[in-house]
Amino acid sequence: MSRQTSDWRSYIFISPTPKSLSGSRKTRLGVNYMVASSPFRETTLDGVTLKISQKLDSEYQVGLQNSNALGVGAVVWDAGDLLLKFIATFPHLFTDKTLIDLGSGTGIVGIVAGWVGKSSTVWLTDHESLRTLNEENILSIGNTFRTHFNKTTNSPFIKFEHYWWGPNPLPEAITSSLTNPHFDIIVASDDLYDDKVFPPLLQTLKLITGDRTLVIFTYKRRMNEREITFFEQLEGEFALGVVDLNHFGCEPYTETYIILAGKKGGAVAKIIEEESQFRPL
Numbered sequence: 001m002s003r004q005t006s007d008w009r010s011y012i013f014i015s016p017t018p019k020s021l022s023g024s025r026k027t028r029l030g031v032n033y034m035v036a037s038s039p040f041r042e043t044t045l046d047g048v049t050l051k052i053s054q055k056l057d058s059e060y061q062v063g064l065q066n067s068n069a070l071g072v073g074a075v076v077w078d079a080g081d082l083l084l085k086f087i088a089t090f091p092h093l094f095t096d097k098t099l100i101d102l103g104s105g106t107g108i109v110g111i112v113a114g115w116v117g118k119s120s121t122v123w124l125t126d127h128e129s130l131r132t133l134n135e136e137n138i139l140s141i142g143n144t145f146r147t148h149f150n151k152t153t154n155s156p157f158i159k160f161e162h163y164w165w166g167p168n169p170l171p172e173a174i175t176s177s178l179t180n181p182h183f184d185i186i187v188a189s190d191d192l193y194d195d196k197v198f199p200p201l202l203q204t205l206k207l208i209t210g211d212r213t214l215v216i217f218t219y220k221r222r223m224n225e226r227e228i229t230f231f232e233q234l235e236g237e238f239a240l241g242v243v244d245l246n247h248f249g250c251e252p253y254t255e256t257y258i259i260l261a262g263k264k265g266g267a268v269a270k271i272i273e274e275e276s277q278f279r280p281l
């Protein structure tokens with residue numbers, strides 16, 4: 001487990017606090033409508049072009065569990081695409097780690113963590129209505145990677161499970177697959193799209209994050225005052241740092257950020273706090 005603390009220190013430069021993101025009020029969507037309307041989104045990582053299935057659902061649903069609508073999750077959001085590039089740039093961070101993708105949408109972030117990052121166990125989690133899309137992408141993107149790697153690489157463990165944020169513990173299917181009760185990495189990509197989801201997401205993060213868990217958020221700044229509220233609430237129990245995207249020359253989308261978090265008092269928080277001290281903005 002000490003690998004987790006030693007390897008990402010050398011790759012990531014962190015600025016002190018998400019408050020440094022403050023700026024004018026912005027309400028942009030987070031994905032181009034034409035790109036979202038296509039049945040596929042293409043992205044290229046290390047020379048491999050991935051064709052990710054997506055299904056834009058006209059019925060906009062914000063975190064409604066009792067609905068079969070696909071909602072906002074069935075398209076690849078730009079913040080998710082940024083995280084794919086981050087994984088491809090720093091695959092070592094993900095290697096041999098157990099990872100859970102909260103609000104997996106199309107499933108692509110966790111799928112890339114499994115194939116490119118070589119994470120050992122990946123759980124994609126979202127509403128049950130997104131199961132088919134996640135499983136379709138696990139299969140088709142897996143085939144793309146299998147062809148690319150010339151079948152020499154073993155297929156990673158990547159599965160989907162319904163998991164709804166709030167007071168709910170992780171499902172038995174997930175916990176029984178883990179030797180350590182806490183995941184090494186939690187990813188939450190563009191999950192801050194509406195403040196209705198903040199309370200259950202905060203509850204889940206407090207519940208499932210261990211002392212050695214690295215939480216990775218990516219998000220599109222839509223309404224800064226609102227999103228900062230989320231991080232202020234998280235800051236009560238978590239140390240936070242902003243990844244300096246300029247450091248790895250990867251800022252394809254405007255006002256889209258990667259934030260790292262670790263439970264205060266834990267190993268990950270310690271690194272975030274130390275890095276922040278000697279890398280002020």
Ligand SMILES: C[S@@+](CC[C@H](N)C(=O)[O-])C[C@H]1O[C@@H](n2cnc3c(N)ncnc32)[C@H](O)[C@@H]1O
Nearest residue numbers: 063072073076077080103104105164165189190
């Ligand atoms: C904007 S989408 C992001 C999808 C994907 N992570 C990406 O970056 O492309 C947010 C996702 O959060 C999921 N979500 C919203 N509220 C949730 C809740 N209470 N529990 C679990 N997932 C939730 C939605 O179903 C949706 O798939």
